[in-house]
Amino acid sequence: MITEQLASLLSEAVTSACSSGELSIPADTNYEIKLETPPDKQFGDFSSNLALVLKKATGIKDSRVIAEIICRHLPADQTLVRNTEVAGPGFINLFLNPEWLYNNLKSIRDRDLTYGLADAPTGERVLIEFVSANPTGPISVVNGRAAALGDVLGNLLTSQGCEVAREFYINDALNSSQLSVFARTVEARYLQQLGYSLAMPDGRVEAGAIPNSGAVSPITFPEKGYPGEYVTDIARSIVQEIGNASEKQTLQLFGVDGSETQAGVDETEAYFRKITLGKMIQAQRNALEAFGVYYDCWFMESSLYDAGAVEATVATLNERGFTYTRDGALWLKSTEFGDTEDRVLIRSNEKATYIAADAAYHANKYQRGFTKLIDILGADHHGYVARLQASVAALGYDRSQLEIVITQMVSLLRDGEAVIGGKRKGIVLELKEDLIDDIGKDAARFYFLLNSYETPSTVDVELARKQSNENPVYYVQYAHARLCNILRKAGENSIPLPPNNGDGYRVLTHPRELDLLRRLSDYPGEVTLAAQRYAPHRLTRFAIDLAGMLNLFYENCRVLPTREGDVPIELTMARLALVDGARIVLRNLLTLLGVSAPDRMDRLDTNSVPDVER
RNA sequence: GCGCCUGUAGCUCAGUGGAUAGAGCGUCUGCCUCCGGAGCAGAAGGCCGCAGGUUCGAAUCCUACCAGGCGCACCA
Numbered sequence: 001m002i003t004e005q006l007a008s009l010l011s012e013a014v015t016s017a018c019s020s021g022e023l024s025i026p027a028d029t030n031y032e033i034k035l036e037t038p039p040d041k042q043f044g045d046f047s048s049n050l051a052l053v054l055k056k057a058t059g060i061k062d063s064r065v066i067a068e069i070i071c072r073h074l075p076a077d078q079t080l081v082r083n084t085e086v087a088g089p090g091f092i093n094l095f096l097n098p099e100w101l102y103n104n105l106k107s108i109r110d111r112d113l114t115y116g117l118a119d120a121p122t123g124e125r126v127l128i129e130f131v132s133a134n135p136t137g138p139i140s141v142v143n144g145r146a147a148a149l150g151d152v153l154g155n156l157l158t159s160q161g162c163e164v165a166r167e168f169y170i171n172d173a174l175n176s177s178q179l180s181v182f183a184r185t186v187e188a189r190y191l192q193q194l195g196y197s198l199a200m201p202d203g204r205v206e207a208g209a210i211p212n213s214g215a216v217s218p219i220t221f222p223e224k225g226y227p228g229e230y231v232t233d234i235a236r237s238i239v240q241e242i243g244n245a246s247e248k249q250t251l252q253l254f255g256v257d258g259s260e261t262q263a264g265v266d267e268t269e270a271y272f273r274k275i276t277l278g279k280m281i282q283a284q285r286n287a288l289e290a291f292g293v294y295y296d297c298w299f300m301e302s303s304l305y306d307a308g309a310v311e312a313t314v315a316t317l318n319e320r321g322f323t324y325t326r327d328g329a330l331w332l333k334s335t336e337f338g339d340t341e342d343r344v345l346i347r348s349n350e351k352a353t354y355i356a357a358d359a360a361y362h363a364n365k366y367q368r369g370f371t372k373l374i375d376i377l378g379a380d381h382h383g384y385v386a387r388l389q390a391s392v393a394a395l396g397y398d399r400s401q402l403e404i405v406i407t408q409m410v411s412l413l414r415d416g417e418a419v420i421g422g423k424r425k426g427i428v429l430e431l432k433e434d435l436i437d438d439i440g441k442d443a444a445r446f447y448f449l450l451n452s453y454e455t456p457s458t459v460d461v462e463l464a465r466k467q468s469n470e471n472p473v474y475y476v477q478y479a480h481a482r483l484c485n486i487l488r489k490a491g492e493n494s495i496p497l498p499p500n501n502g503d504g505y506r507v508l509t510h511p512r513e514l515d516l517l518r519r520l521s522d523y524p525g526e527v528t529l530a531a532q533r534y535a536p537h538r539l540t541r542f543a544i545d546l547a548g549m550l551n552l553f554y555e556n557c558r559v560l561p562t563r564e565g566d567v568p569i570e571l572t573m574a575r576l577a578l579v580d581g582a583r584i585v586l587r588n589l590l591t592l593l594g595v596s597a598p599d600r601m602d603r604l605d606t607n608s609v610p611d612v613e614r
Numbered sequence: 615g616c617g618c619c620u621g622u623a624g625c626u627c628a629g630u631g632g633a634u635a636g637a638g639c640g641u642c643u644g645c646c647u648c649c650g651g652a653g654c655a656g657a658a659g660g661c662c663g664c665a666g667g668u669u670c671g672a673a674u675c676c677u678a679c680c681a682g683g684c685g686c687a688c689c690a
Contacts, residue, residue, distance in 0.1 A: 039633060049632065052670065063670070088633050089670055134690065171690060178690065329688055340617075340686080347688040354690050382618050383685040408619060409684065450638095451627060456620060456683060469652065472638070478652050486649050533630095541628060544637075551653060560649050579649095601652070 002100055002521065003035040003046065005080060010050055010092070013073040022069045029057040035094075037522070044085065044093035045518070051090040063090025101517040102505035108520060108581040109500045116524045116588050118161035125163045127365055128154050130376035131288065132169040135280040136182040138230050139287040141429040141459055142378075142410045148448035148594075149407060149536060150376045151293045155592045156531035156539075165296040165370070168288075172277055173301040173357060182280075183273045185225035187250050189235035190272075192219075194244050201225075219254045228428050234279050238272075246271065287432035292441050292594045304360045310352050313360035313395065314345055322394040332359075337390035337399075355384075359391035366397045373402045379456075382406045405534060407453040413460035434461055439468035442595045446473035449540045449593060472544050477598055479547035480590065483583040484599035486559050490576055493560065497580055498573040507574045512553045516582060519549050523585050527592065536593065543589050550582055 010033050017023040031053050038047045051067035060066050067086040074081060083095040108115045130150025131143050139147070154164045172179065192198050195212020197205050198221045205218050248258030249268035281298065288295070304310050314330070317323050322333045328348035332355070335342050345356040365373050377384070385404050393399045412429055429435070436444050447464060450472070451457055487497070498504050508517065523542070530538040559575040561567045567575075590597040 036632080039635095043633070047633090049671095052632080055670070061670095091633070173690095327688080331688095344688045349688075351688085353688070358690095379619065379684050381685080381690090384690095385618085406619075411683085454619070455627070458626085467639085470639070474652050475638095478650085482650070482653090489649055537628080541637080548637090554649080555654055558649070562648060564648090601650080603650080603652090 001524065002096075002104070003525070006035050006046055006048075006094060007033040009074060009078065009081065010048060010070065012075055013070045014050070014054075016073040016075075017069050020073070022073075023054075023058055023060075023066065025054065025057045029054075031057070038091075038093060043087060043091070044083075045096040047087075047091045047093045049090075050092060051086075055090075066090060067092045098509075098514065098517075099506075101514065101521060102502050102508070104521040105505055105508075105517060105577060105581045106500055106502040108584055109577065112584055113588065115584055116527045116592075117159050120161055121163065122161040124157075124161075124372055125165075125370045126154075126157050126372045126374060127165050127167055127368070127370040128157075128374045128376070129167045129169055129365075130374075131293075132171070133284060134171050134178065135277055135284065136178055136226060137228060137280075137428055138433075139284050139291075139431045141412060141431050141435050141461060144291065144431045144435065144444065144459075145410050145448045145453065145457070146376050146378065146407055147288060147291055147293050147431070148445050149405075149453050149534075150374075152445075152449060152536040152539075152593055153374070153376075153531075153534055155594065156527065156534075156536065159527055159592060160531045162372075166294070167297045167299055168284075168295045169361065170281060170298055170300045170302075171354075173305060179273070179277070181222055181224055182226055182231075183269070183276045184222040184253070185231050186234050186238070186276045187253055187272050188219055188221050188225065189232045190238055190246070191250055191254070192232070193235050193239045194247055219251075219256070230283070230428070230430075234276060237279065238275060241275075287430065287436075290432050290436050290441060292445060299361070301357055301361070304357055304364065305352075309360040309364060310357050313363055314352070314356055316363075317345065317359070317391075317394055320394060320396065332387075332391060332394060334387050334390035334394070337393040339386040339390045343387045343390075355387055355391060358388060359395060362388070362392050362402065363395055363397070366392075366401075371401060374405060375402070376405045376407060379406055379409050405453070408456040411456070411458050413458055413463070429461055435464065438465045439471070442477070443468050443471040443473050445593065445595055446471060446476075446540060449536050452535060452537050472540070473595060474601070476543045476547045476586070476590065477596070478601055479550040480583065480586045480597045481599060481601045482554060483550065483579050483586070486579050487576065487583065488599075489560055490572075495560070495569075495572060495576065498577050500577070504570060504574050505577060507568075507571050508578060510557050512549070512556045513575070513578060516549050516553050516578065519546055520581055520585050523589070527589075539589060539593055543586070543593070546582070546586060546589070550586075553578075553582075 014023065014025070018025060031050075033048060033050055035046045035048050038044055051063045051070060054066055055061075055063045058066055064086050067090045071084040071086060071092060074084065079097055080100060081094050082097045085093045085095070087093050128150050130146050131139065133139055133143055150166065154166050158164045188198055191208075192206065193209045195208035195210045196215040197208050197218040199205055199218040200221050201223065206221075208215060246268045249260045249265045250272075251258035252260050252265045253269060285295075285298070314323070317332060322336065323345065324331050324333065329344045330346035331342045332345050333342055343355055344353050345359075346352055362373065375388075385406070388404070389399050389402065392402055431444075439447075447459075490497070508514070526538060526542050530536060557575060558567050559572060559579060561569070561572055587597040
């Protein structure tokens with residue numbers, strides 16, 4: 001890359017200055033030559049703070065003097081750097097021969113789909129676990145942030161040569177009381193569908209869905225049962241499948257004598273658990289796939305119990321001496337690994353805790369040979385991080401391979417008021433139903449990828465829907481479609497894309513063309529930076545910025561000949577190549593974001609009346 | 615009380631050691647015989663929460679404080 005070339009030129013210059021005696025730098029001096037993009041073009045194409053950094057080591061008080069010495073020692077036999085200037089406190093500003101931009105355009109068109117991707121695999125095997133929402137409710141709008149982040153982070157790491165697997169952890173363990181309550185709620189709704197009325201916790205009685213002569217007194221809705229409409233949906237689909245086949249057994253679960261055997265009742269309870277879980281997971285999966293998120297593995301917590309892995313993990317912790325018994329429970333000495341207090345692994349009722357299973361789960365991840373584990377958790381789980389890290393360390397695994405990314409809260413607004421709650425309160429804004437179905441996958445993803453995950457954000461679903469055509473994703477997609485349109489028009493007029501030998505590109509001298517070429521050359525570095533910092537939002541910002549430059553180019557640099565024929569054919573050809581290069585970058589970028597790059601956009605009818613009239 | 619995160623334009627947010635702090639939305643003023651106006655040009659709008667410190671240089675790093683969010687279970 002260009003910055004590496006420049007860094008090595010500067011490095012040569014420093015070496016040369018040292019051997020001539022003009023600079024003396026202690027051998028143990030540690031410094032990195034950084035090239036950056038100056039804030040203004042008047043400061044050149046690249047600048048370096050090298051002289052400022054070397055001030056201490058050289059003992060020369062004026063950094064500008066150091067900068068001048070370095071500039072004087074730049075190798076003379078190269079064509080890359082056209083001119084240098086020393087500016088400000090001692091910045092070395094480099095003005096380059098534009099040839100490098102033309103070479104870069106050539107490289108973009110050569111590499112096409114692989115422009116911006118790493119050349120070689122790193123050997124790193126990364127497992128990203130994200131969303132992992134409890135199977136007691138749908139994927140909510142709030143989950144959208146982690147879903148988008150995890151998925152794009154996976155793309156970014158893949159682009160840098162890592163091997164990436166995406167995983168969803170399903171908390172389906174049998175000792176999960178939440179899941180039992182959830183299944184019980186479905187059972188109650190099932191009976192309601194069969195015509196039984198329900199006595200709700202607040203004293204109301206909800207009527208049965210159909211008349212049922214057998215229903216006398218209302219069924220008691222489970223305490224802390226789940227109130228969402230989606231529970232009823234599940235019950236309805238169960239009725240569709242089995243009709244009233246489980247009516248008697250289910251009645252008995254609610255203390256009404258259905259004159260059934262205990263075995264039949266147990267079987268029914270197991271059936272409801274299983275089918276409820278299956279439907280919920282399927283619904284979650286559908287929602288995530290509608291969002292463009294596909295997992296390599298849906299990992300069931302219960303499989304750890306089935307395989308004896310939880311037991312084995314606890315045994316390992318025992319052997320390693322990091323447990324003790326107190327008050328009838330088995331504790332992990334997590335304080336020895338930086339946690340604020342010790343944690344219970346096995347409760348006094350002999351059931352394992354969540355952390356015991358999670359320790360087994362993470363051990364399993366390590367055992368599968370991943371070299372880096374990334375967990376994406378919401379801010380409401382950050383208190384959990386220390387004990388997870390402690391458990392991994394206590395098991396003897398390398399804690400530094402486990403990276404826990406905490407996303408800040410997404411709060412919801414509806415009609416300007418905060419929606420508090422989530423599954424337990426029954427107010428769930430669903431990712432698919434309430435957002436994707438209205439504004440589409442692309443706009444929804446872009447929306448979540450606009451900001452850093454470290455910033456708490458507010459999603460106003462109504463606003464997001466109302467303003468969806470103001471979503472910057474359309475600005476970016478429109479720019480891409482425009483490029484495609486120009487290429488299409490060129491084809492219709494029998495103007496072929498020029499050969500990619502680069503010689504013809506030297507006619508690209510308009511400032512807007514040079515700006516654009518420069519931005520295209522920044523792309524691979526931006527991808528790397530976004531991957532290193534786990535910052536997909538850098539890419540969405542880059543996309544918007546690039547789209548803006550494309551519009552400027554479009555306004556100022558006519559590509560195809562006009563009727564007057566005032567664009568020379570050589571210029572048309574070179575500009576077509578630039579359009580092609582820009583198209584490639586924009587398409588690659590949108591692909592990383594999991595957003596489509598359409599080659600045409602549906603016309604937006606600006607005269608249409610808004611949906612909502614108030 | 616303790617811990618984590620966040621305070622940047624009216625609003626939503628970029629910018630994590632560099633030069634004059636940026637963008638979108640909103641407000642105001644212009645631009646459609648010409649590759650698609652989901653566009654472009656321009657204007658207004660800032661003690662970067664407050665106070666110290668570190669250094670050539672701080673929105674960025676350190677300390678204290680103020681404000682907001684989230685955690686602090688033998689729940690998951």
